[in-house]
Amino acid sequence: MKAKEILGEDPEIVLADKRYDLISTILATSLVRGAKKWTLTDMLDKVFIHKTLGIPVFIALFWAMFRFAYDASAPFMEIIGLFFEKLAEASAGIPNEILASLIGDGIFGGLGFILTFIPPIFFLFLGISILEDSGYLARAAFIMDKIMFKLGLHGRSFIPMLLGFGCNVPAMMATRSIEGEKDRLITLLVNPFISCGARLPVYVLIAGAFFGSMAPTAVWSMYLLGIVVAILLALLLRKTILRGEPAPFIMELPLYKAPTFHGSVIHMWERGVQFLKKAGTYLLAGAIILWFLSTFPWGAEVELSYTGQIGHALAPIFSPLGFDWRIVASLVFALLAKEIAVEALGIIYAVEGVSAIEGALVASYNPVIGYTLMAFTLLYIPCVATIGTMKKESGSWKWTIFQLVLTLVLAYVVGLIITGIGAILGYA
């Protein structure tokens, strides 16, 4: 008495068909479909999914979104920066010197500096929420799917990759919509190579110091480098440890609808708060640890502090790249959040202000080292918040540590390559 024989075919198929049969029957008496259907959506899709226009429109939209995020957030960043500055000044009045330093420099100073970068992240979330709520994001994934497939990635990997240009933490959180485990893991592993917003101040500083009018090009080249490395790595992983075909890309395209301000803001808020909660604890802990390492032994100069000592200890490893203890120390600082490298260099050179730091850099290093440092900042260990997110999203220490090692090794290797090319070009 076998099921398949009785029914004539696989019971699963029969059941699915039966359900839809019944649904049709029920709807026949309770639903009357109108003639008007997808007109607005069709018109919009003619442009958005146009064979040749589709990609340029998409690039334009995303460029606009990033612009919006950074421009709109600028005043907020100022306010937050000022707020923490005032708090830091106020805490100088605390009687216990060490406590005053902990709270003033460590918490308000260090953490405050990082928190000034929250507005762009929130606005980025807002931009993404608007694109998502309107229905456009699904079209974007559709347009990019063909390319993604050739890269061994899933069509849905595309949105996390894109978000990575703002911040890797929400980007990695966005991999949840990817179904295949392997696809998801690959997307998570390569995401940190997408140059996030935090690295930009570092590039701008270094490029500004060394490359004059070529500075914007140098900065752009970092973005390109990140993308290339991410793609190559994804292909490599797909062919080696995470073998297999990407999971079938099947996605629903919702009707376009005007995103409500209210709805998108809620979306943004949810994601932003999640980000703060996840990253927040790591950032606070990291800020305190870093403060400790750089302030103790108490009263010592930066060079003799623990951070300086670590810098000196590790410097030999990095000398092939031309990095001295100062750079190494600032890279240690930047583990907390990559934008900290800027401030760290200021502290280490005991100067304040961007042009002063630039001056110090030019005085101590040549352009090749500068470029190597930019590339190293791009590629090496992700910031603490990203590491925490990787652990959360991958659910495993194994892959998180793998990513740590991978990024460090890649950064070093690429650094060597750049140094080598520089040597050929005549820089020692």
Place this chain on the structure above:
Amino acid sequence: MVYTVALIGNPNVGKSVIFNNLVPGARQHVGNWPGKTVEKKEGKCVHKGTELKIVDLPGTYSLTARAVDELIARNYIVEEKPDVVVHIIDASNIERNLYLTFLLLELEANIVIALNMFDVAKEKGYKIDVKKLSKQLGVPIVPTVATTKEGMKKLNDEIVYAAQKKGLVKVKPVITYGEKIEDLIQSIVDIIKDGMLAQKYPPRWLAIKLLEKDEDILEKIKGNRYQRELMEVLS
């Protein structure tokens, strides 16, 4: 007395808007489903003096064992047995959305349907006889436009009402799948009905899952004394 209310529906149906309508932001709590990396959103609210705990299940098209999301949603319903399951449907896309409804009916969940995006359906020129649909499915249906909060009050009322009458009235399956399939289902139910699994899960649902060769359920019957008898019918 706190009633648990689970929200479920396809992606893009406005489930999160409804969740936000039911639970103010401050009372929302985001965490993870135990042992999984899938996000879990829940919150508490009060409606007409009744306290409700709302759990937002992952948006899914189906409830197979194949995807983590779907398994989480299904396990929550069948093991935690929430007092009410609010199934949010996109009114402009009813046909496919109802597939999930059928699966929920098989799970014998205490369903209230929120027929959301009712405005979009209207714009599409759809005319829906809500009363008739409700009768045919055997569950209450509330048309809603979550973005303008239209229908939310009625939805809240229906949720509380459904929670209060749960278990008082034994629900008979309104949906049946035709003689051949029903006979098969019955013969499987007869085999498993005295076993432990049938005490924990609805027997009819188990039978359907077994017919579908559901990986999770097949795993669960391994080693059971009726396994051999079952496999003869199934394969």
Place this chain on the structure above:
Amino acid sequence: MEIPLAVLPVGAKGKITRIRGGRGLVRRLSDMGFTRDAEVTVVCSHASHNPGHGGPLIVEVKDSRIVFGRGIAVKIMVQEVDN
């Protein structure tokens, strides 16, 4: 005559006869509304010159728009329906 959905031109309608694929794919498609006798309309396709290769396809099934790769469209067999 049974043909793969992939070769249906834009605007054409087909009735699904069967899906050639593993259980995973069949289930997945069925969840999205692609079952036997379901009517599918091709909305958009970045067709290139060889059917079976080229970009993804957008189809309409049961009131919703679904997009998938050509690799899948080749496995969905339909019978063309006159409008």
